Amino acid sequence: MGSEAEVLDVAAKVKLDSVYRVVAKSGVQYFYAWKGKGAPRLRSEPGSAAFVEELAAALATRTTGDKTKMLGLTHAWFSSIAWTAPSARGGMADSTKKNWKPFVKAIQNDFGPLRIAQFERTTTIRPVIKRWLDRRWKDHPRQADMAKQVLSAMLSYAVEEDLLATNPCVGMKNRYSSDRADRIWTPEDLEKLAKRAPEHVVLAARLASLTGMRRGDLLRLSWNHVGELAIDLPSTSKTGSGALIPMYAELKALLAEIPKVSPIVLTNSDKRPWKSGFGSSWNKALISAGMQGDNLHYHDFRGAAATRMHLAGWTNREIADALSWEEESVDRIIRRYVKRDALLRDMIRRMDENAPGTVLEKSAEKS
Numbered sequence: 001m002g003s004e005a006e007v008l009d010v011a012a013k014v015k016l017d018s019v020y021r022v023v024a025k026s027g028v029q030y031f032y033a034w035k036g037k038g039a040p041r042l043r044s045e046p047g048s049a050a051f052v053e054e055l056a057a058a059l060a061t062r063t064t065g066d067k068t069k070m071l072g073l074t075h076a077w078f079s080s081i082a083w084t085a086p087s088a089r090g091g092m093a094d095s096t097k098k099n100w101k102p103f104v105k106a107i108q109n110d111f112g113p114l115r116i117a118q119f120e121r122t123t124t125i126r127p128v129i130k131r132w133l134d135r136r137w138k139d140h141p142r143q144a145d146m147a148k149q150v151l152s153a154m155l156s157y158a159v160e161e162d163l164l165a166t167n168p169c170v171g172m173k174n175r176y177s178s179d180r181a182d183r184i185w186t187p188e189d190l191e192k193l194a195k196r197a198p199e200h201v202v203l204a205a206r207l208a209s210l211t212g213m214r215r216g217d218l219l220r221l222s223w224n225h226v227g228e229l230a231i232d233l234p235s236t237s238k239t240g241s242g243a244l245i246p247m248y249a250e251l252k253a254l255l256a257e258i259p260k261v262s263p264i265v266l267t268n269s270d271k272r273p274w275k276s277g278f279g280s281s282w283n284k285a286l287i288s289a290g291m292q293g294d295n296l297h298y299h300d301f302r303g304a305a306a307t308r309m310h311l312a313g314w315t316n317r318e319i320a321d322a323l324s325w326e327e328e329s330v331d332r333i334i335r336r337y338v339k340r341d342a343l344l345r346d347m348i349r350r351m352d353e354n355a356p357g358t359v360l361e362k363s364a365e366k367s
Helices: 004-011 049-064 070-078 094-111 116-120 122-137 141-160 187-196 199-211 215-220 249-257 278-288 298-311 316-323 327-353
Strands: 020-023 029-032 230-233 243-246
Touching (some): 070 094, 070 116, 094 141, 116 122, 116 141, 187 199, 187 278, 199 249, 199 278, 243 316, 298 316, 316 327
């Protein structure tokens, strides 16, 4: 046991009141650095300088996090550009941070003690993640999806930092189902947006309407992916999707219009690739255009692209392959926005042609 002076000297630098004592039925006492799941056990002699030093080290990992464990990963993520930089410089919007923090807290509480390496084994960890979502948000599917989104974003950060090779959340289906296959941006909608929104946001909207590519794929699209015959964007382990869009005239003209100020096609107001903050800029653009209540989302451009491709003569199978959609979703779009209009036009034509024969005359009165 250390001297009283040694103990007092070390104790002055650490809070001893966090220590949690557990007494077993046998009467044996166990000491932990704090009360709660994941708290490390203190094995040194209580009251000794070694005990206080061990406690100090444990409390330090609680603050900064053990870099090999999920708790440490959350602290590292909080220190990254995504959380520290303003949205204009690639950071998340304040509203996103506010919405995500409760889910990060849940991740810290439930996954904090786990080693980051355990998330490398996808087949083992995925069932654990699913049970976690069921336990916490079984009756709230939208919140469950948000929790998965936050966990996935954090694990993507781990992949970027070479702490993981893959993200086990990629490919996991959402719990909340909202079929928006019958919602599309019309040319009038896009024109309304273009009148008030910043040019760099409008370019992203126009490119989405011509390609039907997912937002994440569009934001990582580089000029190297733009070929003479097609946009050829390979799939990645992070997004699980790609694109192969034929280079038709209107698409080629738009790409020629976009300034080549970066290796990445779409850039933010600072002429830099989007790392984060696009969602915030997009919402601001909708508000500026007075469209925040129109119930149109960015991914609804996929429906607009599907409609254009059908009118150009593409088969539903070809459209589905280009958009990475189910063929039935494409068919629903076509029935809703193309075949419906064709049917209505035909009904109008028949009504106009036969108008004289549709006039009702009063029947002659019986004498």
